[in-house]
Amino acid sequence: MLSKGLKRKREEEEEKESLAVDALWLDPGHAAVAQAPPAVASSSLFDLSVLKLHHSLQQSEPDLRHLVLVVNTLRRIQASMAPAAALPPVPSPPVESSMADNLLASSDAALSASMASLLEDLSHIEGLSQAPQPLADEGPPGRSIGGAAPSLGALDLLGPATGCLLDDGLEGLFEDIDTSMYDNELWAPASEGLKPGPEDGPGKEEAPELDEAELDYLMDVLVGTQALERPPGPGR
């Protein structure tokens, strides 16, 4: 339920392998570059960057500097791999690792969208903690594509108090809350998922009106509004 912040693990230095890659693409004037096709070297670097991005997004609280630098580097590589296209969809170079397969399968839009949606949600979190703000999460449609797997994983870790407030309905939001102190014999239990009513809540005679009033009240409580705009309901 409650997750620990994942520490970024330092990857083992694979010197021999990487030295070859270094020579391949880094120095344009180097003899090795002339021998090897640049696309191959770029693609391995692309894979590496995508893996790093994936790993970074999986963190509960990604290191923003690391994330931004990796994303910018990825954009550079993408730009060099498909310079002709105006809006380059990610060209799929031969991929070795299966993990990269899933990520490369998605389009460029989805990749940036998944990162963007994560950053959006980070900002939504901030909005929740600072002031009442609209919590509707308007993630780009590309979010549901496979490339969103890492960001969704991160969203799960962020917990229920995120942009999915309105998506799942209120029931999911209150699963964890102990409602025993709010149980009131005046309440007619309409359904399992119905919510902790206010202590001096309105009467229950009229169910449809109660639902609306109850939801409004609960929304007010959630966003921390001090004054109840609605007076106690009928019967009190």
Added chain:
Amino acid sequence: MVLQPSERHYRDWNHRRLGPWCSPTGSPAPLSCETGCGEGSWILVCRLLVPTQVSLLSMEEDIDTRKINNSFLRDHSYATEADIISTVEFNHTGELLATGDKGGRVVIFQREQESKNQIHRRGEYNVYSTFQSHEPEFDYLKSLEIEEKINKIRWLPQQNAAYFLLSTNDKTVKLWKVSERDKRPEGYNLKDEEGRLRDPATITTLRVPVLRPMDLMVEATPRRVFANAHTYHINSISVNSDYETYMSADDLRINLWNFEITNQSFNIVDIKPANMEELTEVITAAEFHPHHCNTFVYSSSKGTIRLCDMRASALCDRHTKFFEEPEDPSNRSFFSEIISSISDVKFSHSGRYIMTRDYLTVKVWDLNMENRPIETYQVHDYLRSKLCSLYENDCIFDKFECVWNGSDSVIMTGSYNNFFRMFDRNTKRDVTLEASRENSKPRAILKPRKVCVGGKRRKDEISVDSLDFSKKILHTAWHPSENIIAVAATNNLYIFQDKVN
């Protein structure tokens, strides 16, 4: 606690000649006599190690500080990740040296007083105080752990008998007061010597309690906690020259605080885009000007420095000056941006220059010239051809700090393999030294280190491929007025001093 025989003599081998500086021709040559560099050879004064047990020791017994220092060396095998030093800072007089570690502890060392009998002990530092500054916390809203690692310590100038410092982790800044107590009151009327209350009926006379000397006790108390102002991770704190305010900087925002007010702070820089999709740059370091309380600088992950004047507007989103060096087209690569990311920015003591550290270089900028630095020093240019492997193992993201000496004539920064580098701005000479336990043998003469790039490797050189990238010197400090430096290598703190005849 039993001291092993070897530790009793650890102070005998304090004076390690690290060798003279090398002139560009390679032959050893003494530096010119100037206030910045002294005679040019560096001596290991002491190596201090901070095991986890030390705080328990100091509470249990009346131990003199020499014993505590000895136990530092013995407990090498107990060192844990929590003991990794994450920040080092001298205070304004150089009398105190503070370290913060990953476990949230602060350890303060005090310079040994000079005495005529023991001149050779000048420059040694002993433990003065140890306290737990930050504890691991949990953010319930986001279900995230908040690391207790101390990111930065900054001292306040001393204004009375007590010492004050700011320490910060990722989210919370704390103001600590460190004070001495060497007297205690005796002769209470209502309590006896053990502290038990007396029966008032037995009291027939009154007396005035007197202060009697007691063994020195150093207490650290948190005086202020500045919390809940940073959504992102704090990377810098800087005390203003007005001594009333300070700033804290995270990845996207900089806040201005008054020391007296903990529930409010002013946001003075905010680079968070309205749409986080557009985020391409973060703040990496920030510092106030040493004399002008309205001026500060902050650096970015794109290798730029912005100088801001708080008099211009409340929100300093528009800079007064913008420092950026154009990219060298011959060195362009996919990693150009990452290696240009500035990891540290420091004003010179004079306030005329700023120094920045990026992955491969240290640069000195004149505040009056924004289009390029006036000096660039290569720290470890041999890594330029290894950037891909360093990207792969994330070493390319390491954040090295840099420091000025007291007279702004020498700058110092760390590297890998426990190497650290010094650059003399006047003579243009540089030296590479090593802070390592293996090389700190009694009476051995250590030489300046050299990395061999290619071709034939000379006898004392180290090849690039043999460098240990897990041994990195990220944090160093230079005494404000003397040639004493503190170098943090993992959980070891090395104190070096130049040999003055």
